[in-house]
Amino acid sequence: MNPINPHLAPVAVPDPAALAAVQQLCDLTDPYATGPAEDELFAAAMAESNAWHAERSPFFRSLYAATAAEQPFHAPLVHANFFKRHEVLSIDRDAVDLHLTSSGTTGQKSQMFFDNWTIRSAQRMVARIFERNGWITPDQQVNYLLYSYQPAPDLKLGTSFTDNYLCDFAPVRQVEYALRHTGGGHEFDPFGCIAALQRFAQDDAPVRILGFPAFLWFTLERMQAMGLPPLQLPEGSLVMLGGGWKGNADRQIGKDTFYARVTEQLGIPSERIRDTFGSVEHCIPYIECEQHRLHAPVWSRVFIRSTRTLEPLPYGEVGYLHLVSPYITSVPAQSVVMGDLAELHPGDACPCELDTPWFIHRGRAGVSRNRSCAVAAAELMKGLS
DSSP: OOSSOGGGSOOOOSOTTTTHHHHHHHTOOOTTOOSHHHHHHHHHHHHHHHHHHHHHOHHHHHHHHTTTTTOTTOOOOEETTHHHHOOOOSSOGGGOOEEEEOSOSSSOOOEEEEOHHHHHHHHHHHHHHHHHHTOOOTTSOEEEEEEEEOOOTTOOBHHHHHHHHHGGGSOEEEEEEEEEEOSSSEEEOHHHHHHHHHHHHTSSSOEEEEEOHHHHHHHHHHHHHTTOOOOOOOTTOEEEEOSOOGGGGGGOOOHHHHHHHHHHHHOOOGGGEEEEEEETTEEEEEEBOTTOOEEOOTTOEEEEEOTTTOOBOOTTOEEEEEEEOSOOOSSSOSEEEEEEEEEEEOGGGSSSSOOSOEEEEEEEOSOOSOOOHHHHHHHTTTTOO
């Protein structure tokens, strides 16, 4: 096992002969390597992934047949909403290692199933990015405030799983949850969050704040309304946000304003505040650079599709976010069109040292009855402000 973190340890694809390029791609240690060699490897890995799913999934086989001859290295588009209505696997049920859902306590849920390779390779990608940023600190205990759901029996939410997994990168001294399990559901506890931050500010351990941004903003607003003075959290503290504002779009704060308030009230500098993008349908990690741009890692490719024709759009135009990666072997979700709007930019348009393209998330597309984790969580905030 890796002496720094077990999630960096080697993991093997289900079939080394059929998925040799997938193995090689996911074994790349530089999360943001880019160039002709990486592009060639990615194309080979996608060809293997398509063949893998075509052999094992009747759904994908029929979908792929019409496009394979024209685009041998590209998978047909599958909308993320498809997984809210259908359970489609490319593995036997007894090979499922983990079952996660995308939504809250009610509403339609994406049912995603992971074999050991798929979930462990995705976790290793997160670990590679954390390692590159110096956020794996096995010798430094950390206090955690998780703006996500407190674990409960039978809770399968992807956001809860992810936030708890992120606690593996630094030993836990204390952990507090913003969405506390009450026995009949979860309730947001703003005063418990404030008390935890005040307590952590008196400790010498860094603080890691993870989860839904709307809840952190609400906590800051409540602190200000109560006339509480700013806190100075210990050096090395980190904010890692994810899940978006969704049902609180009318209350969403601009990123610059939000980050400035975190710095003002909690003493955490801007470069230690990062937003993320991810989904249970596509577990590749997209984590902001220090300039707050969501760069694509080497294990994925990002495209923007026209909302009218689904044709690819050039840099700078807004359309559906299309995410591609050959890493997944359990479900034919290697080419997913999200229900999100975004715009893509070239790597050199960001002043940071990363060269891969990056995207700006522009929110959800249209009006949908589908409820994400953040939408369901947002409902817990009603009546509190």
